[in-house]
Amino acid sequence: MATSWKNVYGGVDDVAPLVVDVLRRLDSVKPGIHSQATIKNSLAQRLAADYPDNPAELTQEHAQNIVAHIQSQWSKQAGLGSEAKHAKTPDPIMFAPPWLAEFSAEWGRRPGPGDKWDVFHRPNAPEFAGLLVPTANPQELEERTTKLMDYPLGMPLGELKPKKVIGATQGSYERRPDVRAWILREANGRCECCNGEAPFVRIDGSPYLEVHHAVPLADGGPDTVDNAIAVCPNCHRRLHHALDRTEALTEVYRRVHRLVAIRR
Numbered sequence: 001m002a003t004s005w006k007n008v009y010g011g012v013d014d015v016a017p018l019v020v021d022v023l024r025r026l027d028s029v030k031p032g033i034h035s036q037a038t039i040k041n042s043l044a045q046r047l048a049a050d051y052p053d054n055p056a057e058l059t060q061e062h063a064q065n066i067v068a069h070i071q072s073q074w075s076k077q078a079g080l081g082s083e084a085k086h087a088k089t090p091d092p093i094m095f096a097p098p099w100l101a102e103f104s105a106e107w108g109r110r111p112g113p114g115d116k117w118d119v120f121h122r123p124n125a126p127e128f129a130g131l132l133v134p135t136a137n138p139q140e141l142e143e144r145t146t147k148l149m150d151y152p153l154g155m156p157l158g159e160l161k162p163k164k165v166i167g168a169t170q171g172s173y174e175r176r177p178d179v180r181a182w183i184l185r186e187a188n189g190r191c192e193c194c195n196g197e198a199p200f201v202r203i204d205g206s207p208y209l210e211v212h213h214a215v216p217l218a219d220g221g222p223d224t225v226d227n228a229i230a231v232c233p234n235c236h237r238r239l240h241h242a243l244d245r246t247e248a249l250t251e252v253y254r255r256v257h258r259l260v261a262i263r264r
Contacts, residue, residue: 005062008054009047012073015066022046024154028178031129040067132156134174134223136165144177145184146204153182158224162217173217179225180211187230192256193248194235210236214249215262226260 009015022042026034044063048056128151131144156178163174189198189207198207209230215221229252231239239245239252253259 003058005065008051008062009066012070016070018046019043019067019070021154025156026154027128028132028154028156031132036067036071040064043067132176132178134159134163134176136172136174141175141177141180145180146206148177148181149185149206151181153178153185155225156182158222160222160224162223173223175217176223179223179228182225183211183228183230184209186225186258191232191235192229193231193239193252195255196232199232199234208233212236212239214252214259221262226258227262229256229259 005015009018019039022039023034026038026042040060040063043066044060047054047059047063051059054062131148131151133144135141135144156176158176158179159174162176165172165174184206187209189209190196191198191209193212198209200208202208210233211228212231212235213221213223214227214229217223221227235248238248242248253261
C-alpha cells in the first residue's frame with residue numbers, strides 16, 4: 001500500500017500554500033484557467049524538486065491526490081456541491097481554514113468539460129493578463145509594476161531574449177512587469193547591493209528602489225529574476241559607471257543567491 005501524502009508532506013494546511021504558489025506560477029505563464037491535470041503535473045514537478053528521494057510514480061500519485069483533496073474540500077467548505085454548477089466565486093468564509101481563505105480570495109470555480117468542477121480560474125484574469133504584457137514604455141512599465149505589486153505573484157519565468165523595440169533609442173527593450181514587481185517585493189525595501197534601506201518612500205507608500213540587470217539586456221542578458229536585483233539609485237549608478245563596478249557586481253553575486261552568472 002502506497003504511503004499517504006499526508007505522511008510525507010503534512011496536512012492540507014501544510015500543502016495548500018504550495019498549491020497556491022504553483023497556481024501563481026502557472027498564471028505567470030498563461031493567466032486564467034487551469035485544469036486539475038495541469039495543476040497536478042506542475043505540483044508533481046515542484047514536489048520532485050523539493051523531495052528528490054521520493055520515487056517519481058509516487059510523487060505523481062501524491063500530486064494527483066493532493067489536488068483532488070483540496071478541490072473536494074474547497075468545494076465542500078465553500079458551498080460548491082455537485083449540484084452547484086453555476087455557483088460564483090465564493091465569498092470569504094468566517095472561521096474557514098487559512099488555505100481556503102487564500103484560495104477564495106484569488107480563484108473562483110467554474111465547470112470544465114462535462115460540467116465537472118475540475119478547473120480553477122482567476123476571476124480577474126483579463127486584467128491580470130494585461131499587466132503581464134512586456135513593454136518598452138517606462139510609464140507603462142511603472143504602472144503595470146505598481147498594479148502587480150497588489151497581486152500575490154509566484155516567481156515569474158521572464159524572458160530569455162527580450163525584444164528590442166525597432167527604431168527606439170539604444171537600450172530600449174521590452175521588459176516584463178511581473179519580473180520587476182517580483183524583484184522589488186523580494187528586496188523588501190532594502191538595496192540588494194549595499195543592503196541599505198531605500199532612500200525614500202514613493203507617493204503610494206512603497207520604498208523606492210530600481211531594478212538592475214546583472215548582465216545588461218543590451219549585452220544579451222535575460223529579463224529574468226536570476227539576472228536582476230533591486231538597488232538604490234546610488235548603487236545603480238555605481239554598477240554602471242564606477243571604477244570598481246566589477247568588484248561590486250561580484251559581491252552582489254555572492255550575496256544574492258538567486259542570481260546565476262551568465263557567460264557572455
